[in-house]
Amino acid sequence: MRQLRFAPLALIAVAAWLLPYGLDSYAIHVVNVILIFAVLAIGLGLCMGVGGQVNLAQVAFFGIGAYATAILTTRSGYGFWISAVLALAATVAIGLVIGTPALRVQSHYLGIVTLGLALAFTNWVTNAEITGGAEGISAIPVPTLPGVDLSSEYLYYYLELIVFTVVLVFGLFVVRTGLGRRMRAMRDDALAAGALGAEVPVLRMTAFLLASIYGGVGGVLYAGLIRYVAPESFSIANMFLLLGMVIIGGRQSLIGCVVGAIGLSLVREAFVDHPTVAQIGYGAVVVLVVVFAPTGLAGLPGRIRSWWSRRRGQPGTAARLQPFQPYPALAERADAEEVLRVTALSKQFRGLKALDDLSLTVTEGEIRGIVGPNGSGKTTLFNVISGLYRPTRGRVEFRGRDVTNQAPYRLARAGMSRTFQNLRLFGDLTVEENLLVALDRSATVDSWRYVLRPISVLRRNRDLHRQAREVLDRYGLTEFAGLPPKSLPYGIQRRVEIARAVAAGPSLLLLDEPAAGLNGEEVRQLSEIVRSVRDSGITVIIIEHNMGLVMSLCERITVLAGGRVIAEGGPAEVATHPAVIEAYLGDSMDDIPPVAEEASR
Amino acid sequence: MQVFLQTIVGGVSLGAVYALVALGFSLVYRTMGLVNFAHGNVVTVGAYLASTFYLSSKLPFALAMVIAIGVTGAIGLVIERVLRPLENRDFDLMLIGTIGFGIVLDALIIMIWGATGRAVPSPVPSAPIDVFGLRIRTYDLVVLAIAAVATVLLVLFLSRTKRGAAMQAVAMDHEAATAVGIHVGRSNAIAFMIGAGLAALAGGLVGPLLYVSPALGGALGIKGFAAAILGGFGSIPGAIVGGIAIGILDSFAAGHFQGYSELVTFLVFTVIIMIRPTGVFGERTVNRA
Numbered sequence: 099m100r101q102l103r104f105a106p107l108a109l110i111a112v113a114a115w116l117l118p119y120g121l122d123s124y125a126i127h128v129v130n131v132i133l134i135f136a137v138l139a140i141g142l143g144l145c146m147g148v149g150g151q152v153n154l155a156q157v158a159f160f161g162i163g164a165y166a167t168a169i170l171t172t173r174s175g176y177g178f179w180i181s182a183v184l185a186l187a188a189t190v191a192i193g194l195v196i197g198t199p200a201l202r203v204q205s206h207y208l209g210i211v212t213l214g215l216a217l218a219f220t221n222w223v224t225n226a227e228i229t230g231g232a233e234g235i236s237a238i239p240v241p242t243l244p245g246v247d248l249s250s251e252y253l254y255y256y257l258e259l260i261v262f263t264v265v266l267v268f269g270l271f272v273v274r275t276g277l278g279r280r281m282r283a284m285r286d287d288a289l290a291a292g293a294l295g296a297e298v299p300v301l302r303m304t305a306f307l308l309a310s311i312y313g314g315v316g317g318v319l320y321a322g323l324i325r326y327v328a329p330e331s332f333s334i335a336n337m338f339l340l341l342g343m344v345i346i347g348g349r350q351s352l353i354g355c356v357v358g359a360i361g362l363s364l365v366r367e368a369f370v371d372h373p374t375v376a377q378i379g380y381g382a383v384v385v386l387v388v389v390f391a392p393t394g395l396a397g398l399p400g401r402i403r404s405w406w407s408r409r410r411g412q413p414g415t416a417a418r419l420q421p422f423q424p425y426p427a428l429a430e431r432a433d434a435e436e437v438l439r440v441t442a443l444s445k446q447f448r449g450l451k452a453l454d455d456l457s458l459t460v461t462e463g464e465i466r467g468i469v470g471p472n473g474s475g476k477t478t479l480f481n482v483i484s485g486l487y488r489p490t491r492g493r494v495e496f497r498g499r500d501v502t503n504q505a506p507y508r509l510a511r512a513g514m515s516r517t518f519q520n521l522r523l524f525g526d527l528t529v530e531e532n533l534l535v536a537l538d539r540s541a542t543v544d545s546w547r548y549v550l551r552p553i554s555v556l557r558r559n560r561d562l563h564r565q566a567r568e569v570l571d572r573y574g575l576t577e578f579a580g581l582p583p584k585s586l587p588y589g590i591q592r593r594v595e596i597a598r599a600v601a602a603g604p605s606l607l608l609l610d611e612p613a614a615g616l617n618g619e620e621v622r623q624l625s626e627i628v629r630s631v632r633d634s635g636i637t638v639i640i641i642e643h644n645m646g647l648v649m650s651l652c653e654r655i656t657v658l659a660g661g662r663v664i665a666e667g668g669p670a671e672v673a674t675h676p677a678v679i680e681a682y683l684g685d686s687m688d689d690i691p692p693v694a695e696e697a698s699r
Numbered sequence: 700m701q702v703f704l705q706t707i708v709g710g711v712s713l714g715a716v717y718a719l720v721a722l723g724f725s726l727v728y729r730t731m732g733l734v735n736f737a738h739g740n741v742v743t744v745g746a747y748l749a750s751t752f753y754l755s756s757k758l759p760f761a762l763a764m765v766i767a768i769g770v771t772g773a774i775g776l777v778i779e780r781v782l783r784p785l786e787n788r789d790f791d792l793m794l795i796g797t798i799g800f801g802i803v804l805d806a807l808i809i810m811i812w813g814a815t816g817r818a819v820p821s822p823v824p825s826a827p828i829d830v831f832g833l834r835i836r837t838y839d840l841v842v843l844a845i846a847a848v849a850t851v852l853l854v855l856f857l858s859r860t861k862r863g864a865a866m867q868a869v870a871m872d873h874e875a876a877t878a879v880g881i882h883v884g885r886s887n888a889i890a891f892m893i894g895a896g897l898a899a900l901a902g903g904l905v906g907p908l909l910y911v912s913p914a915l916g917g918a919l920g921i922k923g924f925a926a927a928i929l930g931g932f933g934s935i936p937g938a939i940v941g942g943i944a945i946g947i948l949d950s951f952a953a954g955h956f957q958g959y960s961e962l963v964t965f966l967v968f969t970v971i972i973m974i975r976p977t978g979v980f981g982e983r984t985v986n987r988a
Contacts, residue, residue, distance in 0.1 A: 150791070152791060152794070198973070199969060199972060199973055202972070202973050202976055203972060203973075203976050205790055205794070206790065206794055207928070207972060207976060209734070209736070210734065210921065210924050210928075211968075211972055213921065214921055214925070214968055214969060215965060215969060217917075217918075217921065217965055218961065218965040218966060221958075221959065221961040221962045221965075222962050225958035225959055225962075334917060335805070338798060338801070338802050341795065342799075342802065345795055345799075374806040374807075374809050374810045375806075377803075377805065377809075378802075378803050378806040378807065378810070380802065381800070381801075381802030381803035381804075381805075381806060382803055384795065384798070384799030384802065385781060385782075385799035385800060385803070388782075388785065388792045388793070388796040388799065389781060389782065389784055389785060389796065392789070392792050
């Protein structure tokens, strides 16, 4: 079987190697241009499809690579390959600058900013003297390679083919290991990814870094192939063409991007005498794809398969949730330390005081319950503790360190983990990948390993998969490993989210209404899981409305109302506290606390 | 000082056009949280339609404009109807969908009117008026007056009519609006239609000011968007202030940086977004999600 899997690949490789023998000189030129577009499309796919960063400046990266090569070879007199390396460095530097708006804005805003910067680039090259103005730069020297005459487009094809294969394999390598997984997690839900320790700002820049590398490589290849650069090659029309390739092919799949690039280029070639007709055609296809097949051509096989199995009336495989296997309990320690200390915390939303001078301490090994009427500030408290909100006043100490105003991912890496009231699983990742994101604690800045020590990345990836299998097994989720979380029943999704939060290896676990929407049996299992998690040495704070669960599970309970602590103590103590009874049943209507905003807003 | 004031006067009428483009963007954005990337192309379509009816069919300028607004309004309806399945689901996909429409419109423009542009003569006598030594073209005054009337009508529509109030409700909370019986899709369609109409108005008005070519809308679209952001996206007074500000910035950049004026405008725009994504009158945070 294993040999058979590689058979199609080998076939494609042989076909690609033999391709030039069947082509005339014009056709090989077309193929060479297609390969360059394919490289650009992979870069755009990595940035937009994998990283979720709207990037309409890919064509500018392409242009910078090509223009820098042209300028360095013709004006400064460097050799082609030295120029190529310098051009790549220049593209990356400018790519990172163009990417900085991503740190502040996303989606539409990012689209328009990158588009504006791309226009600024074309404006510059058409006007500047060094770029030759509207005429561009011609007579770029032929790249030299000992023994190979690269002025022949047939031989240039092999150079491009090798570069293309390398960058495609590297792209796939990134997507399928930790870095790409984290980028995809960020794309699906940046908030949850941050809460699991993904360094969102660094990842956004990484997305633009990758896009600019691919853009620069494309530009260098273009300069070497055409040996002439002019502004119109890097126009917005070409940017949208590139976007069309990525969307039609399927932005989340690099292979899809390549297929889109090849397909659209061939169609354009077929309509070479009627470019406007071709343009109407691919514009319309882009619209149809986003409405009817958002995953593009790459998503078609999966859609056809699921349609087929639905037609044949096959129910989904009858995967069943297995029982939870408790963690081995740690010996109880007498010298319990303070894990969390919140001092005089206030949080104000314009006129609304969600937290009002709130103080709280939680010691190691506790299961602390936090209850209170709706709008009493429970979720706001979690959001401030886990770094999603900046408090208006007050401080948060975690394991003896002041962590007020720290970014969520830093807190997550320091050992804080949380779940969300309305489930934030990464929708386009499988259950197993959701866990892998949490398990992977390597820093994104260590991504140089992808270039210099790929084997160690692979080994680490294998390790993570092994750990993920253990977690799946422990939570009885093994049969759901390969499924997207959205396809699972609600109770199982809840369990996946808890498994994910614990997989991050925290010392403090924040659970925000984990029993919401669960049936009686599921609540019982939840209580078993939480107890076992605590026994394995993790301190738990739990917000819950299910009083039965809170009373049976928590040793200490803190009651909030109107953003303040109104009572704290053991279950029996709290239940009879007059302030608590008043807050829940109320003796007057005028002190109903205002509704606090949720994290998701 | 004279030159300074003259530059400002020169920027204001173009600024009014940017403001109209920005209003179209803002109206669609506040109703459905979407930036219509085809908006610039709709402006071009409007400019070509208005100039065609005015030049070739010899219709009065005002009538040519009304027809252009009607046709682009229909285009707006088509765009909204096709993308409706994605509404309130995936904004990134909708954004790409509007880019797709932009690609199609761009090609249609070239197909119908050709790749070369045309100059449109001013519909009013062109002798400039002299006010305290400043030369003001009469057409500039026409542009300002029409833009002002359009803005007042839009504000009245949004605040005084039932349909307008329904659109405001959808803008605030589309689910709650559905719950009280407002047809969200229809409300979005109207927003798109009015937005496209405003684009055509801007395009028709800008014809005699600039050269009408297929590339017209790209620059106008992005500058109109910059205006909308500068003022605070979704805010109507913001769109007006932002439009005039970008017009004046543009006018100064053209005077000082000549060919590089676009570069300067876009860089300034990027810096503004970085510093204050919500703009001057911005009320909402950037991420609606």
